[in-house]
Amino acid sequence: MAAKPVCHNTQEAVPTLRGQLGARVAAYGGLPLPADLNWLWTVGAILCAILALMLLSGLTLTLAYTPDAGLAFGSVEGIERRLPAGWLLRAMHMTGASFFMLALYVHLLRGLYYRSCQPPRRAVWMSGCTLLVMVMVTAFAGYVLPWGQMSYWGADVAGKAVGALPLVGGWLEGLFLGGDAPGTPTLHRMFALHFGLAFLIVGMVVGHIACVHARGSSSPSASAVPERGMLPFHPYFTVRDMLAIVLVALAFVAVMCLWPELITEPANYRPANPLHTPADIEPEWYFLPFYGMMQAVPFKLGGLLLSGGAVAVLFAVPWLDPAHGAGRSTPALLRLGAMAVLIGSAMATACAGLHHMQGGWLLVARLGMVGYYAYFLVFLPLSGRFGREARV
Template sequence: MSGTPLPPQHTVSALAPDTQPPAQGFLSHTLSLRLPRDLNMLWTVGAMLLVVLALMVASGLTLALSYTPDANLAFSTVEALERRAPSGWLLRSLHITGASFFMLALYLHVFRGLCYRSYAPPRRGLWLVGVMLLVMVMVTAFAGYVLPWGQMSYWGADVAGKAVGAIPLIGPLLESVFLGGDSPGTPTLHRMFVLHFTLAFSIVGAVILHVAVLHAKGSNSPSGIKGQAAAQSLPFHPYFTVKDLLGVVLMGMAFTAVMCFWPQLVTEPANYRPANPLHTPADIEPEWYFLPFYGMLQAVPSKFFGLLISGGAVVVLLCVPWLDNRQNSSPIWLRYGRVAGLALGMLVVSFIVAGLAGRHHVQGGWLWAGRLATFGYYAYFLGFLPWQARAARKGVSA
């Protein structure tokens, strides 16, 4: 092998020479990474997510210091933390607001990927790691919501346990493994605390992987393959550091506004009531970011199929690179402008309507709205994406 010249991508890549210490090599590699110059502000959402993740880990670690995962103590330790620990109220509101912003930014990040077809080769692996990250964050968010042991925590865990229990054959076993008993209690809190904590650091690991794959494969561009040409690229620093920083500061302003002035947007009052197994709340509903999936869950009459449909709404994202198997990454609207715009609009409207239906417990008119929204959501992935890929292939061969 000694006589063989290195493959070209190794010689042009900005890998650090061996003489540099690894940390410095990583830094210089990151700073000199070439990115397409036409990246728009939607590409700064990734940086926002990194900052929110750091904030969540830092505030979460400090919150964990005064939290006790016990059904009799959890609620009062959280109350004591919020009322009496020095800056406890600040840490908790950072963590609460951070959870909502994390999910909001993630949805935006995924939506950008769908718009600009960032999942197309050679970035299928990047997309897969990203969807896995989405799933991990959702599970972490759910586990975290159980921890304060308010009414919504308890009944959320109860509903989730029953949903898991609806799986044929292994359901009851899974349910008892998840709850650690017949109903949510101290064992559930231990499980959720460990899950929340472990997954948080697994997410950090997966993010490192996500960024590493991005560095290896290069970034997508709003103008598709044209924008990814070497001549169109600029080094990460200073061009994109300053742009990302601006994006992060703008997000910080929205974050501050929600956290300090309109906290009711991200807090659920019912969760300030201690968990009471004897009193089922009239309205059991998850946090806003799970409402679309909750709506899909309820739109289906069968418990198990509801679970299948609502879990499938995330799993279908994993299949996107194969549902739309066109090779070049280019914006979805490049070929079928109006139709693609309509389809994307339908996807967004369906997602929101499914959320609203979930909020209204899919009763009366909302049942049909929820069903229609579920159909619209799936139609984008199972109908529009394969159709446009096929049409594009035919267009090329003709």
């Protein structure tokens, strides 16, 4: 039996590959999207741009960083003072972390408000929530790496909180810290976690975008076919995405150069001192709501479960919210009021997390925690009763 001839001419294969790539790009640009999408739908593009910046700056910073308890703080100082443009790279990475978390929270709140989690987009919501957890773990690991005062004591608080879990708490604390107290093993673990999760996040983002393309984008009108029809992704939405990225870039540069104190903690510019506990141990601003919840409960396990549950409850939103699944939509004014309560509750617990949990601040934290959980466990399940038939 004669063998099939094999083509060894690579020049014939190149146009074929180029044609396939061009077809995929054209299909991506021609993706139909609802014409009524507002500016909140540009946050996804903003997140992708900031993620690219974080990866490039982070990879460069790793070339001069030393994950050792005796050398980490000095290596960070060396990056800022001796590495060419090192101060700029670190400032971009630090500012990028805050902007990324802010954009991620806005993206999440947009999905909650417009009910973007209902079928057929549950996979989009679940992959987004998984991304949120991965980013939060990565951000915490990155916060420990400079090995300043807040970095050290933040790792100490996190280790003790994990140790409060029954049965496996002691083992998890030892795995996290690598010993009885934060030290070089902790830095090695946090460095590996921070570096490895960054690439996993990129893969998860690709999967999240693939889910959006497979299931279709949601729309403010919450209807399968909006009244204003559909438009291709390019050029109608790419131009707006690029404009949004430019505007965020201007705000990024302004904060980085003019108001760096908004995103930095002065105590973290002092080397870690295990013998001196800061008067107020506080995490980065984007962890403050969960930190406030953890402090609002008098015993560690309850605080840990409630603060972790504040993130875990997001995974249950598609099943807690029956309004869209039943073909009903909640009035916009009611949704807006509930969203205001949710945001206000999160801000209240965040403000309480900045202070000692006693007196008035303890009451504020507990009220904020009640308001936060009430949105998910009371408002969402009951919202269908106040709804009306949705247009399809």
